[in-house]
Amino acid sequence: EVQLVESGGGLVQPGGSLRLSCAASGFTLSNYSMNWVRQAPGKGPEWVSYISRSRNIIYYADSVKGRITISRDNAKNSLYLQMNSLRAEDTAVYYCARVEIAADGTTFDCWGQGTLVTVSS
Amino acid sequence: QSVLTQPPSVSAAPGQKVTISCSGSSSNIGNNYVSWYQQLPGTAPKLLIYDNNKRPSGIPDRFSGSKSGTSATLGITGLQTGDEADYYCGTWDSSLSAYVFGTGTKVTAL
Secondary structure, three states, X not given: OOEEXXXXXXXXXXXXXXXXXXXXXXXXXXXXXXXXXXXXXXXXXXXXXXXXXXXXXXXXXXXOOOOEEEEEEHHHOEEEEEEOOOOHHHOEEEEEEEEOOOOOOOOEEEEOOOEEEEEOO | OXXXXXXXXXXXXOOOOEEEEEEOOOXXXXXXXXXXXXXOOOOOOEEEEEOOOXXXXXXXXXXXXXXXXXXXXXXXXXXXXXXXXXXXXXXXXXXXXXXXXXXXXXXXXX
Protein backbone atom coordinates (compact mmCIF):
# COMPACT_ATOMS: atom_id res chain seq x y z
CA GLU A 1 0.00 0.00 0.00
CA VAL A 2 1.31 3.42 -0.96
CA GLN A 3 1.62 5.50 2.19
CA LEU A 4 3.13 8.75 3.47
CA VAL A 5 3.46 9.29 7.22
CA GLU A 6 4.47 12.66 8.66
CA SER A 7 5.98 13.19 12.09
CA GLY A 8 7.78 15.84 14.10
CA GLY A 9 4.98 18.33 14.69
CA GLY A 10 4.24 19.86 18.06
CA LEU A 11 4.08 23.02 20.10
CA VAL A 12 6.95 25.48 19.62
CA GLN A 13 7.50 29.05 20.78
CA PRO A 14 7.71 31.94 18.30
CA GLY A 15 11.23 32.13 16.92
CA GLY A 16 11.80 28.44 17.54
CA SER A 17 12.67 25.60 15.18
CA LEU A 18 11.17 22.29 14.22
CA ARG A 19 12.08 19.50 11.80
CA LEU A 20 9.29 17.56 10.13
CA SER A 21 9.78 14.14 8.57
CA CYS A 22 7.75 12.21 6.02
CA ALA A 23 8.30 8.48 5.67
CA ALA A 24 7.31 6.89 2.39
CA SER A 25 6.32 3.25 2.01
CA GLY A 26 4.87 1.12 -0.75
CA PHE A 27 6.82 2.97 -3.45
CA THR A 28 10.35 4.16 -4.22
CA LEU A 29 10.68 7.77 -3.13
CA SER A 30 13.58 8.44 -5.49
CA ASN A 31 11.23 8.09 -8.47
CA TYR A 32 9.06 11.01 -7.39
CA SER A 33 9.22 14.74 -6.85
CA MET A 34 7.76 15.72 -3.48
CA ASN A 35 6.11 18.67 -1.78
CA TRP A 36 5.06 20.05 1.56
CA VAL A 37 1.60 21.60 1.80
CA ARG A 38 0.16 23.18 4.94
CA GLN A 39 -3.34 24.02 6.07
CA ALA A 40 -4.03 26.54 8.81
CA PRO A 41 -7.09 25.90 11.00
CA GLY A 42 -10.26 26.65 9.07
CA LYS A 43 -8.33 27.63 5.93
CA GLY A 44 -7.59 26.03 2.58
CA PRO A 45 -4.36 24.25 1.64
CA GLU A 46 -1.27 26.38 1.03
CA TRP A 47 1.66 24.96 -0.91
CA VAL A 48 4.95 25.38 0.95
CA SER A 49 7.80 23.76 -0.97
CA TYR A 50 8.80 21.43 -3.83
CA ILE A 51 11.87 19.25 -4.33
CA SER A 52 12.67 17.31 -7.50
CA ARG A 53 13.68 13.66 -7.57
CA SER A 54 17.39 14.43 -7.68
CA ARG A 55 17.19 17.53 -5.44
CA ASN A 56 18.45 19.80 -8.24
CA ILE A 57 15.23 21.82 -8.37
CA ILE A 58 13.74 23.34 -5.22
CA TYR A 59 11.00 25.92 -4.85
CA TYR A 60 9.60 27.71 -1.80
CA ALA A 61 6.51 29.79 -1.21
CA ASP A 62 7.32 33.46 -0.59
CA SER A 63 5.71 33.18 2.86
CA VAL A 64 8.41 30.76 4.07
CA LYS A 65 11.41 31.61 1.89
CA GLY A 66 14.57 32.04 3.96
CA ARG A 67 13.11 30.31 7.01
CA ILE A 68 12.38 26.82 5.70
CA THR A 69 14.55 24.17 4.03
CA ILE A 70 13.24 21.11 2.21
CA SER A 71 15.44 18.05 1.84
CA ARG A 72 15.21 14.37 1.11
CA ASP A 73 17.11 11.15 1.74
CA ASN A 74 16.17 8.74 -1.02
CA ALA A 75 18.15 5.94 0.61
CA LYS A 76 15.93 6.27 3.69
CA ASN A 77 12.77 6.87 1.62
CA SER A 78 12.24 10.06 3.61
CA LEU A 79 11.41 13.72 3.05
CA TYR A 80 12.15 16.51 5.51
CA LEU A 81 11.22 20.09 6.29
CA GLN A 82 13.47 22.16 8.54
CA MET A 83 11.56 25.15 9.87
CA ASN A 84 13.31 28.02 11.62
CA SER A 85 12.24 31.44 12.98
CA LEU A 86 8.72 30.12 13.35
CA ARG A 87 5.83 32.56 13.58
CA ALA A 88 2.26 32.27 14.82
CA GLU A 89 1.08 32.32 11.20
CA ASP A 90 3.03 29.10 10.56
CA THR A 91 0.54 27.24 12.76
CA ALA A 92 -1.00 24.58 10.53
CA VAL A 93 -1.27 20.92 9.69
CA TYR A 94 1.67 20.08 7.45
CA TYR A 95 1.21 17.44 4.76
CA CYS A 96 3.76 15.82 2.52
CA ALA A 97 2.41 15.16 -0.96
CA ARG A 98 3.72 13.15 -3.88
CA VAL A 99 3.76 14.42 -7.47
CA GLU A 100 2.06 12.07 -9.91
CA ILE A 101 4.64 11.05 -12.48
CA ALA A 102 2.14 9.93 -15.13
CA ALA A 103 0.51 13.36 -15.29
CA ASP A 104 1.42 16.03 -17.80
CA GLY A 105 0.89 18.74 -15.20
CA THR A 106 1.88 19.08 -11.57
CA THR A 107 -0.60 17.20 -9.42
CA PHE A 108 -0.48 15.65 -5.97
CA ASP A 109 -1.70 12.06 -6.10
CA CYS A 110 -0.80 10.88 -2.62
CA TRP A 111 -0.96 12.75 0.67
CA GLY A 112 0.05 11.90 4.20
CA GLN A 113 -2.29 12.26 7.17
CA GLY A 114 -0.54 15.44 8.29
CA THR A 115 1.30 16.60 11.41
CA LEU A 116 0.16 19.60 13.44
CA VAL A 117 2.56 22.45 14.13
CA THR A 118 1.45 25.00 16.69
CA VAL A 119 3.51 28.15 17.20
CA SER A 120 2.54 29.84 20.44
CA SER A 121 4.05 31.17 23.63
CA GLN B 1 -4.77 35.55 -0.71
CA SER B 2 -5.24 32.90 -3.38
CA VAL B 3 -4.81 33.68 -7.07
CA LEU B 4 -7.49 31.12 -7.96
CA THR B 5 -11.08 32.13 -7.18
CA GLN B 6 -13.88 29.69 -6.39
CA PRO B 7 -17.44 30.23 -5.12
CA PRO B 8 -17.57 29.76 -1.34
CA SER B 9 -20.42 27.24 -1.51
CA VAL B 10 -22.71 25.35 -3.84
CA SER B 11 -25.62 23.08 -3.03
CA ALA B 12 -28.15 20.83 -4.69
CA ALA B 13 -30.55 18.08 -3.83
CA PRO B 14 -29.23 14.51 -3.78
CA GLY B 15 -29.17 13.09 -7.28
CA GLN B 16 -28.78 16.49 -8.91
CA LYS B 17 -25.72 18.08 -10.50
CA VAL B 18 -23.42 20.78 -9.20
CA THR B 19 -20.63 22.66 -10.89
CA ILE B 20 -17.75 24.50 -9.27
CA SER B 21 -15.82 27.17 -11.11
CA CYS B 22 -12.17 28.10 -10.66
CA SER B 23 -10.99 31.38 -12.16
CA GLY B 24 -7.35 32.25 -12.65
CA SER B 25 -5.06 33.94 -15.13
CA SER B 26 -2.69 33.25 -18.00
CA SER B 27 0.20 32.54 -15.62
CA ASN B 28 -1.62 29.66 -13.95
CA ILE B 29 -4.75 28.06 -15.42
CA GLY B 30 -4.24 29.63 -18.83
CA ASN B 31 -0.96 27.79 -19.44
CA ASN B 32 -0.91 24.89 -17.01
CA TYR B 33 -2.93 21.81 -16.23
CA VAL B 34 -5.57 21.97 -13.49
CA SER B 35 -6.24 19.48 -10.71
CA TRP B 36 -9.17 19.18 -8.34
CA TYR B 37 -9.02 17.89 -4.77
CA GLN B 38 -11.75 16.75 -2.39
CA GLN B 39 -11.30 17.22 1.33
CA LEU B 40 -13.70 15.46 3.65
CA PRO B 41 -13.91 16.83 7.21
CA GLY B 42 -10.85 15.99 9.27
CA THR B 43 -8.97 14.29 6.43
CA ALA B 44 -6.21 15.12 3.98
CA PRO B 45 -7.09 16.36 0.50
CA LYS B 46 -7.67 13.65 -2.09
CA LEU B 47 -6.97 13.93 -5.81
CA LEU B 48 -10.19 13.86 -7.89
CA ILE B 49 -9.18 15.23 -11.29
CA TYR B 50 -5.79 15.89 -12.88
CA ASP B 51 -4.60 17.23 -16.23
CA ASN B 52 -7.87 19.22 -16.49
CA ASN B 53 -10.15 16.25 -17.07
CA LYS B 54 -8.55 12.94 -16.13
CA ARG B 55 -9.71 10.80 -13.23
CA PRO B 56 -7.32 8.72 -11.10
CA SER B 57 -8.14 5.09 -10.68
CA GLY B 58 -11.04 4.59 -8.29
CA ILE B 59 -12.68 7.98 -8.84
CA PRO B 60 -16.22 7.50 -10.17
CA ASP B 61 -17.22 9.05 -13.48
CA ARG B 62 -19.76 11.21 -11.64
CA PHE B 63 -16.83 13.58 -11.25
CA SER B 64 -15.64 15.45 -14.33
CA GLY B 65 -13.35 18.35 -15.12
CA SER B 66 -12.96 20.84 -17.93
CA LYS B 67 -10.91 23.90 -18.75
CA SER B 68 -11.45 26.87 -21.04
CA GLY B 69 -9.01 29.74 -21.23
CA THR B 70 -8.21 30.92 -17.72
CA SER B 71 -11.06 29.07 -16.00
CA ALA B 72 -11.73 25.49 -15.00
CA THR B 73 -14.85 23.68 -13.86
CA LEU B 74 -15.52 20.64 -11.72
CA GLY B 75 -18.82 18.86 -12.23
CA ILE B 76 -20.46 16.38 -9.89
CA THR B 77 -23.49 14.49 -11.17
CA GLY B 78 -25.80 12.30 -9.11
CA LEU B 79 -24.86 14.23 -5.96
CA GLN B 80 -24.63 12.04 -2.86
CA THR B 81 -24.50 12.97 0.82
CA GLY B 82 -21.06 11.39 0.88
CA ASP B 83 -19.90 14.07 -1.57
CA GLU B 84 -20.36 16.77 1.06
CA ALA B 85 -16.88 18.17 1.40
CA ASP B 86 -14.61 21.06 0.52
CA TYR B 87 -13.28 21.12 -3.04
CA TYR B 88 -10.14 22.89 -4.21
CA CYS B 89 -8.70 23.54 -7.63
CA GLY B 90 -4.93 23.68 -8.00
CA THR B 91 -2.30 24.35 -10.63
CA TRP B 92 1.24 25.58 -11.11
CA ASP B 93 1.72 29.32 -11.46
CA SER B 94 4.60 30.00 -13.84
CA SER B 95 5.03 33.63 -12.73
CA LEU B 96 5.17 32.80 -9.03
CA SER B 97 7.09 29.53 -9.52
CA ALA B 98 4.65 28.13 -7.01
CA TYR B 99 1.76 25.73 -6.84
CA VAL B 100 -1.48 27.56 -6.09
CA PHE B 101 -4.75 26.33 -4.66
CA GLY B 102 -8.17 27.83 -5.12
CA THR B 103 -10.12 29.52 -2.35
CA GLY B 104 -12.22 26.41 -1.87
CA THR B 105 -15.89 25.52 -2.29
CA LYS B 106 -18.08 23.78 0.23
CA VAL B 107 -20.55 21.38 -1.37
CA THR B 108 -23.78 20.61 0.45
CA ALA B 109 -26.41 18.05 -0.47
CA LEU B 110 -29.69 19.62 0.63
